[in-house]
Amino acid sequence: MPRVKIPRKSTSIDMTAMCDVAFLLLTFFILTAKPKVEDPVPVDTPGSASQVLLPESDIATLTIGGKGKVFFGVEGFEVRKQLLQRMGDKYKIAFTPKEIERFAVMPSIGVPISLAKQYINLDGDQRKEYKAPGIPTDSVSNELFNWIKEARIVNRNISGKELRITIKGDSKEEYPTIQRIIAILQKQEVNKFSLITSLRGK
Amino acid sequence: MAELDTSGGGKKKGGKVRSKKQSTRVDLTAMVDLAFLLVTFFMLTTTLSKAKAMDLAMPDKNEEQPQDQEPIAASRTVTVLLGKDNKLEWFVGVPTEPKSAPTVDNYGKDGIRKVLIEKGAEIKRTTGKDMFVIIKPSDKSIYKNMIDMIDELNITNNKLYAIVDITPVEIDLLKREKIY
Numbered sequence: 001m002p003r004v005k006i007p008r009k010s011t012s013i014d015m016t017a018m019c020d021v022a023f024l025l026l027t028f029f030i031l032t033a034k035p036k037v038e039d040p041v042p043v044d045t046p047g048s049a050s051q052v053l054l055p056e057s058d059i060a061t062l063t064i065g066g067k068g069k070v071f072f073g074v075e076g077f078e079v080r081k082q083l084l085q086r087m088g089d090k091y092k093i094a095f096t097p098k099e100i101e102r103f104a105v106m107p108s109i110g111v112p113i114s115l116a117k118q119y120i121n122l123d124g125d126q127r128k129e130y131k132a133p134g135i136p137t138d139s140v141s142n143e144l145f146n147w148i149k150e151a152r153i154v155n156r157n158i159s160g161k162e163l164r165i166t167i168k169g170d171s172k173e174e175y176p177t178i179q180r181i182i183a184i185l186q187k188q189e190v191n192k193f194s195l196i197t198s199l200r201g202k
Numbered sequence: 203m204a205e206l207d208t209s210g211g212g213k214k215k216g217g218k219v220r221s222k223k224q225s226t227r228v229d230l231t232a233m234v235d236l237a238f239l240l241v242t243f244f245m246l247t248t249t250l251s252k253a254k255a256m257d258l259a260m261p262d263k264n265e266e267q268p269q270d271q272e273p274i275a276a277s278r279t280v281t282v283l284l285g286k287d288n289k290l291e292w293f294v295g296v297p298t299e300p301k302s303a304p305t306v307d308n309y310g311k312d313g314i315r316k317v318l319i320e321k322g323a324e325i326k327r328t329t330g331k332d333m334f335v336i337i338k339p340s341d342k343s344i345y346k347n348m349i350d351m352i353d354e355l356n357i358t359n360n361k362l363y364a365i366v367d368i369t370p371v372e373i374d375l376l377k378r379e380k381i382y
Contacts, residue, residue, distance in 0.1 A: 015230030022237030029244035046346040048353040050256040064345075166255060171346035175284070175339045178348065179367070182260060191262055194255040197349060 039168075040110050040132060041066035046171040047200025054194065058161045060151050061196075062144075063108060065170035068177045069134030072147045073108030074155070074163070080104045082154045083147075087113060090146060095120075110134050113143055137180055145184050152188075168196040256352065261364045274334050277301060278325045281336045282314065282351060283372050284343035285381030290351070292317060294325075297371045306379050309350045318358045335363040338372055342382050 043065040056075070063071040074080060084103045088095045091113045095103070099120045103109075110132035111119045122130060136143045148165065155163040165185060169178060185193060276295045283291045288309060295301035307313045318335070325333040335355060339348050348365070355363050376382035 012229075015234050019230045019234050019237065022234050022241060025241045026237050026244065029241060029248060033244055033248045046349040048254070048256050048349055049357055050254050050353065052255050052257065054255045169345040171344065171349075173345040174341070175343045175345065175348065176341050178345050179339070182365075186260060189262075192257065192259045194257050195349060195352075197254050197256050197353075199254050 038107075039063055039065070040071045040108050041069055041170075043168055043170045044172070045168060045196055045198045048197035049200060050197055051199075052194075054166065054196065055164065058155060058159055059164045059166055060148065060155075061108070061166050061168055062148075062181060063110075063168045064173055064177060064181065066134075068137075068173070069110060069132070070137055070144060070177075070181065071108045071110035071132070072135055072144065072151075074151045076155070076158070077104040078158055079151065079154050080106070082158070083151050084116075086150045086154065087116075087146065090150070093117060109147075112136050112141070137177075137184065144181070145187065148185070148190070149188055152190075165190055165193040166196055167193060256349070256356070258352065258365075261366070275329070275331075278329050278331055279334045279336055280318075280321055280325075281338060281372070283368065283376055284337070284339040284347045284351060285376045285379070286340075286342035287381060288347065289379075289381040290314060290347070291376060291379055291381065293375075294321065297369070297375060304375055304379070306381065309347070309354065314351070315354050315358060318354060318360060322358065322360065332362055333360065335360055337363060337365045338368040339365070340368050340373060340376055340382055342376075 040063060043063055058075065060072065060074040063073070074083060081100050081104045084095055084100050087093075093113065093116070095117065099117065102120050106120070109116065109119070112133065112135065115133075119127070119130070119132070135147060139145075152163045155161065167178075167181065185191075279296075280292060280294055281297065283304075285291060289306055290309065290313075291304050291306050292314065293300035293302055293304040305317075307317060318333075322333045325331070337348070337351050339351075352363070373382060
C-alpha cells in the first residue's frame with residue numbers, strides 16, 4: 001500500500017492587501033489629525049459632564065490662566081491677517097506684510113498692542129521663552145474689547161457667520177477675572193458663549 | 203520569517219547550470235505591524251484631545267429698557283452663593299427674608315445636587331412652575347466652582363438659571379458662615 005502523501009503547504013499569508021488597508025487608514029488619520037495647539041499658559045480646564053463638541057471653524061478662544069492673564073486666538077489664516085490689519089489701523093501701528101504673514105500662523109496673542117510688533121518678530125524659540133503679560137482687560141485701553149470686536153467683524157465679512165466666543169479658563173482662576181471678561185463680552189452684546197471643559201463622569 | 207521551506211529539497215539533476223530564480227515576494231508582516239501601530243496611535247490621540255464645550259447664555263443686560271425684565275416670584279427662586287474653599291450657601295427666596303434658612307453645602311452628588319432635585323420637585327408641587335436658580339459667585343470663589351455649579355444644573359436638567367453679581371447683603375451672609 002502506498003503511503004498517502006500530505007502535501008506541505010506554505011504557512012505564509014499574503015500581506016499585501018492588509019498592508020494596503022493599514023496604510024490607507026494611516027494616511028486618513030494623519031491627514032485628519034489636527035496638531036495639538038499648545039496653550040500659552042498652563043491651563044487645567046475644569047471637568048463637566050457636558051458632551052457638546054466644539055465646532056472647528058468660526059471660533060475664537062479666550063485662554064485665561066496664570067493669575068488673570070488673558071490670551072486671544074481666532075481660527076483661520078485669512079481672519080487673522082485682516083484682524084491684525086484692522087487692529088493696526090485702530091491703534092496707528094503699521095504692520096509690514098511679513099509681520100502679517102507671521103501673525104497668520106500664530107495660534108494666539110497675549111501682549112498689549114504696543115508690544116505686538118516686537119512679539120510677532122520673535123523667533124519660535126524666543127517666543128516660548130517670552131513671558132507674555134496677557135492682553136490688558138481694563139476699560140481704559142479697552143484692548144481685549146477691540147480684539148474681540150474686530151475679530152467678529154472680520155469673521156462676519158469672510159464667512160458670513162457669527163463668530164463663536166469660547167472661554168478656556170483655568171480651574172483655579174479667581175472669579176473676578178472671569179466676571180471682568182464676561183462683562184467685556186456683554187458690553188458688545190455677546191450673551192451666548194461656550195466654556196471649554198474636559199470630560200468627567202457624573 | 204514565518205515560512206517553512208516547502209521546496210522539498212528535490213534531487214538535483216545534472217546537466218545545464220541554471221541561475222536560481224529569486225522570489226520577488228517581500229515579507230510585509232513587519233510593515234503591517236508598524237502601520238497598525240501608527241494607526242492605533244493616531245486614532246487614540248485624535249479622539250481624546252477633542253475639547254468639550256458647555257454653552258452658557260447670560261441674561262441680557264438691557265441697559266436701555268430695564269423695565270422689560272420680568273420679575274420672578276421669590277417663592278420659586280433658589281439662590282446659590284459661591285464662597286471660598288469649595289463651599290456654597292443656598293436659600294429659597296430673597297436674602298433679607300429667606301423662605302428657608304441659608305444652608306452651607308458642598309458641590310457634588312451628596313451636596314447641592316440633592317438640594318436641587320428635592321427643591322425642584324417641591325417648588326413644582328407647590329407653585330406648579332419650574333424652579334429658578336440664581337448663581338451668585340463671590341469674589342473669593344474660583345472658576346471651577348462656577349463650572350461645577352452649572353454642571354450640576356445641567357445634570358439635574360434645570361434649564362432656568364442665571365449668573366448674577368453678588369450683593370453686599372449676600373456677602374454678609376457668606377461672612378457669617380466664614381466662607382468669604
